[in-house]
Amino acid sequence: MPTERNLPTDHPSVHRSPGPRRSPAALRSGRRRDTEGSIALALAANVVVAGAKLTVGLAIGSAAMLAEAIHSAADSINEVLLGISVYHGRRPADSRHPLGYAGARFVWAFLAAIFSFVVGGCLSVALAVYELMHGSPVDSFTAAWIVLGVALVADGASLGRSLFLARREAALWGLGVASFLRSTSEPSIRAIVVEDAAAIVGVLIASGGLLLHQLAGLESADGIAALLIGLLLAVTAAGLARPLVDLLIGRSVGSERLERIRRIVAASPGVERIVMLYATYEGPQEVFVTAKVRPAAQRSTSELANDMDEIDRSLRRELPEVAEVFIDVTADTAMLSDRARAPRGAVLPHEPPANR
Numbered sequence: 417m418p419t420e421r422n423l424p425t426d427h428p429s430v431h432r433s434p435g436p437r438r439s440p441a442a443l444r445s446g447r448r449r450d451t452e453g454s455i456a457l458a459l460a461a462n463v464v465v466a467g468a469k470l471t472v473g474l475a476i477g478s479a480a481m482l483a484e485a486i487h488s489a490a491d492s493i494n495e496v497l498l499g500i501s502v503y504h505g506r507r508p509a510d511s512r513h514p515l516g517y518a519g520a521r522f523v524w525a526f527l528a529a530i531f532s533f534v535v536g537g538c539l540s541v542a543l544a545v546y547e548l549m550h551g552s553p554v555d556s557f558t559a560a561w562i563v564l565g566v567a568l569v570a571d572g573a574s575l576g577r578s579l580f581l582a583r584r585e586a587a588l589w590g591l592g593v594a595s596f597l598r599s600t601s602e603p604s605i606r607a608i609v610v611e612d613a614a615a616i617v618g619v620l621i622a623s624g625g626l627l628l629h630q631l632a633g634l635e636s637a638d639g640i641a642a643l644l645i646g647l648l649l650a651v652t653a654a655g656l657a658r659p660l661v662d663l664l665i666g667r668s669v670g671s672e673r674l675e676r677i678r679r680i681v682a683a684s685p686g687v688e689r690i691v692m693l694y695a696t697y698e699g700p701q702e703v704f705v706t707a708k709v710r711p712a713a714q715r716s717t718s719e720l721a722n723d724m725d726e727i728d729r730s731l732r733r734e735l736p737e738v739a740e741v742f743i744d745v746t747a748d749t750a751m752l753s754d755r756a757r758a759p760r761g762a763v764l765p766h767e768p769p770a771n772r
Contacts, residue, residue: 435509518699686723
């Protein structure tokens, strides 16, 4: 007889959990659905361009064009995986995943980056090495220039849309585009902008290799261009994967945002002392705040309840990425007991910075 563990999450026997609240930032992003539009545009451009590059590359024997076809094909698969991540991230919470599936977007985006590194980067490098060892001259250049020109226009249009989206999101957070792309927990926007920019760089590298081959007669330039395109793919994929690793293992908000949260909690009349405070990403633009506080003396139970509710409201109002707030009101006896047993001068991991 099947148990709940073996049932699919959409089976009627698996009860739905109301799940955590969504952050204002995530709700705003979900209403606009701009991410899906950018993914769709980038996918359409890459599919068309990949087919054209592959056809011409095989026809004229250009390793650089074939490497660019691999590049565009890898980007197309990445966009499919990013689209899957958006779909899975919106699944409702259930009894097995009571906090929802928002974190699945980090997983799928990480898989997309690994795919690009292994398949796109490594395959392009292998092709380049083969070309440099056993290559032959390119037969014709006209078709290659036409395809590269079309690819440059298509990739430029896709980059323009993704940069517009990134610029608008960055303005909402009071950041420049570069700072926003480095710090954002939204993997799709960063991936599309970086991949579109890398696609344009790849077209320029392929153009440089073909130009040197055509004008200077350097047959090795085609293979070298393919090698550089493979390395570009690998470096791009590694750069996209690195912040996702932090998010997958529970990245904290930045120090300035964390200090802002600390000030809001400490300002409450119901809080005498903050024992612990964490604010980590559980999904794109979804932060869970967890705190352990010692209550202020002389506050009644109802007053403390109102104080905690006001902290919740203040955090979600002042920091739009905050989704849920969990506050444990404690007498702090557990920490005092740990301190009594600890050697003199030892620092306990859960003590706040003021005690360290």
